[in-house]
Amino acid sequence: MNRTETGQGPFLRQAWYAAASSDEVGAGLLARTLLNEPVLLYRLESGEPVALLDRCAHRFAPLSLGRRCGDEVVCPYHGMRYGPDGVCTQVPGQATVPARARVHRYPTLERYGLVFVWMGDPARADARHLVSIAQYGQAGWGLSRGHALFHACLDNILDNLIDPAHTTYVHPRTIGSDAGADVAVQAELEGADTLVCGRWVNDAPAVPMVQRFAPPDGPVDRWQFYRVRLPCTSWVDFGSLPAGSPHTPEAMDAAPYRVISYAFLTPQDAEHTHYFSFQLRNFAADDGAVTAEFNALYRATFDEDRVLLEAIQREERRAPGTAPTRIASDAGVARLRRMAHAWREAEQPHATAAAPHQRTPDLGG
Template identity: 85%
Template sequence: MSRVETGQGPFVRNAWYAAASSEEVGQGLLARTLLDEPLVLCRTGAGEPVALQDRCAHRFAPLSLGQRCGDEIACPYHGMRYGPDGVCTHVPGQGTVPPQARVRRYPTLERYGLVFVWMGEVGLADAAALVDIAQYGQPGWGLSRGHALFHACLDNILDNLIDPAHTTFVHQRTIGSDAGAQVAVQASLEDEHTIVCGRWVNHAPAVPMVQRFARPGGLVDRWQFYRVRPPCTSWVDFGSLPAGSPHTPQAMDAAPYRVLSYAFLTPQDASHTHYFSFQLRNFAADDAAVTTEFNALYKATFDEDRVLLEAIQREEERAPGTPPVRIASDAGVARLRRLTQALREAEQPPASDQASTVRAISPS
């Protein structure tokens, strides 16, 4: 399999993908497309989130257009009912149910105010594969949230989220400034699953977000560490200390301004991506007004990325296959692309198996 340089490569399926916020999934039927697969989401009476293939086994009518019958879903076309396990339980007008009358049920996991769906092999679904966030729900950490649908592919969005250098030019109204323009970015593997790319910008004026909420009395040292765990999770550790402070984990924990921004990215298809996000902040944790302001400021920040990424998407669609020129700040992007490629190849059968499959399905 050749490495993808532009556009969206094959989806990695063995992963937890955010499908909806917890609030979106209720007793009604929610239609959502993930990785080009139509799903219907709902909750059982006991509160368990359920994700089923959104296609009746009979004539493929979308189940999301049907009705709830207790914990079952009735198809809008002929009333066939499906249980939470995806098995048809009733066919109006006949006493038996064909054994093949079933739809796929996807494993679900609810955490961090989101409902996640495992889109790959059911036997590989493991709750431990979802990133662990120690600060979530802990005292002293405020929470803000957002969701948007980008007309941009997942691969390009992740490139953006392993790239601290762009903040100097794209986000000067919020988290960037000219002070970082000449500061090199360092990229490395934090562990076998996670890439980290970041830098310290020292003895510089505070960026607008820090000025607004921390009100430093002078110059600051600020850090930006971008982490990506492919295929679909990103988090950014951003904070500020008085200039000359120690750059230790202890000092960062006690900083007057620190925000951990998480993004869970789910392709709708090869050119549209759901961007579920939340921010954990170490100040004004219980201040509803600050939360409201944070929601607006981070929406504005992500919109700045969205406008550029959607423009890039249009250009890639106009001139597919045009190779990009790489520069020094793309070190994290290069590592990310290699790691994602390894995940894709791990999900593909060996070439000999592929040949056997082709022979098996080819007409004699």
């Protein structure tokens, strides 16, 4: 089995990765491991979030165990101070600061209630690389959100999020039903790095979530389109129309039930992945009780995926080298793995060479 199939290639770095929810990043020092690197997050007095390599240039103490002094951070070990640009401003016991006494500052971007960190070459960080969400913050759209840490690698989670066929079996209590079992799934490319895999299931009973929140008078046509934008973003567009309605974008916009569920996935390391998610719904936008129920139902739905993905990963680790048997509904999975593999090949020079901030600086005098 090659690395494309096991999902154990190096991390793709040239992307915005969700590091924390906005409300986790404040005056305190937050330590988080992202792509196997220790990252320190905090918020400047101006409100801007900062992300620094969480490793003092001197003897590698975690700066997150230190303390703040205004917008600066003081190392807990020998008191070296760093500005929010990562440059050391003071070394106790000597008059000068070595030019190379600095830690990497990661570009940050705060959007959608999340703090994103650019893990690749800072010169390539561009807000346009983050997915644009027209409905976020718009009147008429309700919002629910959650965060979990999966004991599963990113590639296996992406497999799940480009795979509408699993909903019939894994999520019959919320977003799946038997009616979808025999409907084929189509996979198509949208732009350079987004794969969409979806289907319409027509003239069928509404699934439990639709029955609960927008009960129809009769059978419905429902759509489910699973999109993954490499390397770390997923959104599932799900909705339901009275059976026989036209399947046009206008009709979908005005559907009695439409939910777009976003997931921002950030590897902690090769075994664990942060799963930041939110759902936008086109009904009961300001109803707190519906939001609370959505939070609970989506947490339960993602837990159904998590239990399976964690079991799969345990088995993959127990029996490495066993190749999966592909079936027709894997069209999206197989194509996404090939796309990720091509991206990895293109990034290889960045992924394998030690990044400048991973080298030990010469502290000199």
